[in-house]
Amino acid sequence: MIHSTTTAPHAAASHPDTRVTSLDWLGLLLVLIGGINWGLIGAVQFDVVAWLLGPMTTASRAVYVLIGVAALYCVFAAPGWRRER
DSSP states (O other): OOOOOOOOHHHHHHSSOOOOOHHHHHHHHHHHHHHHHHHHHHHHOOOHHHHHHOTTOHHHHHHHHHHHHHHHHHHHHGGGOOOOO
16 A cells, blocks of 8 residues: 655645744744733733833833734734644
8 A cells, every 4th residue: 555645736836835934933922922911911910021021111112012023923924824734
C-alpha cells in the first residue's frame, strides 16, 4: 500500500503557504496578553501593564501600541491561517 503525504496540485495552488509563522504566534501572544489585561480591567479594575510598567509611561504606552498592532495584524493574517493535519 502506498501512502502519499503530498496534496493535490490544485489544493497546493490555492493555499501556497498556510503555516503559522513565528510572527503569527507573536501576534497571537500579544493579543492574548491584551485580552487578559482588558478582562482584568473590566472584572477587578486591575491593569497589569500599568502595574508592571507604570501608568501611561513610555514603556506601558509602547506595550499598548504593540498589542494594538498585533490585533490588527491578526485580523488581516488570520483568514490565511489553515490547520495542518
